[in-house]
Amino acid sequence: MTFTLRSALPAAALAVVTAATAASAASADLPTVPDSLFGEVAEDPQISVTFEDGTPVTDSTVVHRGDVLLVHGTGFSTEANRGGFIMPIFPGVANGVYVLYSGFGDDWRPSEGAPGEARTHPHDQLAWVMPDSSLEALPGAPLDMRTPIARESQRMETDGSFTARIVVDPPAETPGDNFGVYVYPAAGSINATEELFIPLAFSDEPGANTPATPTSDLVLDASVLEQVATEAGGKLAPREGAQVLDDGRIAFSRVEGEDADGVVRYRGTVHATAKFSLADIVIKDPWITTAADGSRVLSAEISDGYNTSDDTVTRRDLGTLVESDGQTVLVQGPVTLGAVDIAQ
Template sequence: MSPRSVHKRLATVTLALLAGAGFAPAVPALAQDQAASIELFAADGTTALGDTVLHPGDRIVVRGRGFDPAANTGGLPVPVPPGVPHGTFVTFGAFAPDWRPSAGAPTTSRAATRAEVQWVLSESALNQVPRAPFDLQRTIRNQWVPLAADGTFSTTIEVTQPTKIPADAGYGVYTYAAAEAVNPAQELAVPVRFDPTPGPNTPKTPPADLTWAVAPGFSSTITGPLQGSVTGADGAATRDSALTFALDDADIDPRTGRGVLRYRGTILAFTRFHLGEIALADPWIEFTEHGTWLTAETSTSDTVGTDSLRRIRIAELDAVPNPGQTEWADVQATFEPVLAPTSLQLYAGRATAPLSFRY
């Protein structure tokens, strides 16, 4: 998905929302007047976290109180419409000493794993987020934490190692107004002792049996100008700009070398606020008498992620069946003339990034 295409899509969404107008905030009031605060607990939800040392994969239960459901009505016009409370972000991260949006700190001062940032918002406000012409409620529900009428919430955060950590950053759990709303009263920080070395709950890195970067600049465009993220799960992972998948099974005829190599895992690529979200899952290498193809389950539209997938041919590979061969490096390939979702159609007929795979 090119930056120009996504910027055009964001502009279209914004105009559609503004043209609809008529959105009016209807959120419950705080049960009592109190300052916003958060408390941290271990994964059991009862033991105070205190100075416990955490590792990647550990979990923190965060409980908040005093978060006004009617606050934060400014900010971006998408995905929450103007005038509707935008809610509050809560995340584990490594933030610079001067990180607060109300003091003009840039986003680079706040390092967090985008996929793990949670969005605290009242259900009343969420219900005012439009579902057409784009389902913007879905973009919030992926990370939604309900905010009660009395200003309280409870959620569980998985600890992950952020990238591009700012100088002198401190690890902790942070809250701040969502979607570029500004509210210094909700800019909170609770320090956490973090050790980035693997611990007992750290997910094991899956083997990189198939490695592919899709196309030149694919991941860097998503994580750069589109302000999104590329994540892997269930056997898939991201390593620098490459996507990797674990071998699931191999069904190869030893006499001809023809057959199918099946890999497992799901890659999710999404733009800021998940306004664009596409998935690529369970790729196969299919050696046939007519050619070799890469197929995979891909999203049926640019905004559904894993909600709706369909297997398609993605690319034809410059590789022939070869009995006894079990490893291929830097295989050249060409994208198919017809791709889905629409954003991938930008690559149709072009050279892909090289593939390496084994079984």
């Protein structure tokens, strides 16, 4: 038997994510509403890009993973983009725009019929720029869509201006190799005026802001978590020192020099998400604590609810680590849950 995270997840979280599975399946062909139903909006959108310190990008600028960009928008309208998908933002409410850094192909524009796959990008790595009124209009029940979308939303001012902060972190596989900053209408709206692109070259070589490469110092099986996320139209997303390995297990990086108190600490966060941001559960920063009697307990911070992400977490004991037949196993009382790989 292999160790899974079933016992670590809040029971309510599993129930709601299971419900999200049905919602995701039912919405596989989510209908859209034409933006033209809500009339034309006069606007003249423009964008410029700087680094966080205000230094502008130029034709010769090359960015690296971890660099922070500010995308400055003017001339947009808070009344535009009121069609599109019927959820999570209801028709008639402005969808705003997506702002992101990635590599797309030559044919990426929604107004020219490019499919969504041409703009594939993790939602938690983009800025969803919208007016405050649109965020407030998102439903809070029976499924809370407002809270998770608030994590990726950034404000569009009443005059249509914004400054979106984005981190350069393109996925390993991008839809194309035209790298740069993209802006386009959010949530299925079609508005050619707001389809904007500023080329900005990317280097995969480490830069001054590139995070340290994660290491596989503590490896756990996450098959249950992955299955639930996948069936709910989501995925496992590692951040800040965590990895999802090719065999589906999740790995965390050891924090060096912080175990003098008998606690070996690991860093990293793994998000289990569902489609349409219906859920976001994390397992974060595992510890191995050695007690006075020499026993070792594995714990981790786990989301308090189905969509609290890492906003509110509680450290929970996952079990006790013991040596058996030359390997480390996790046990809870009389039950052996399975093997855990720990780098020495």
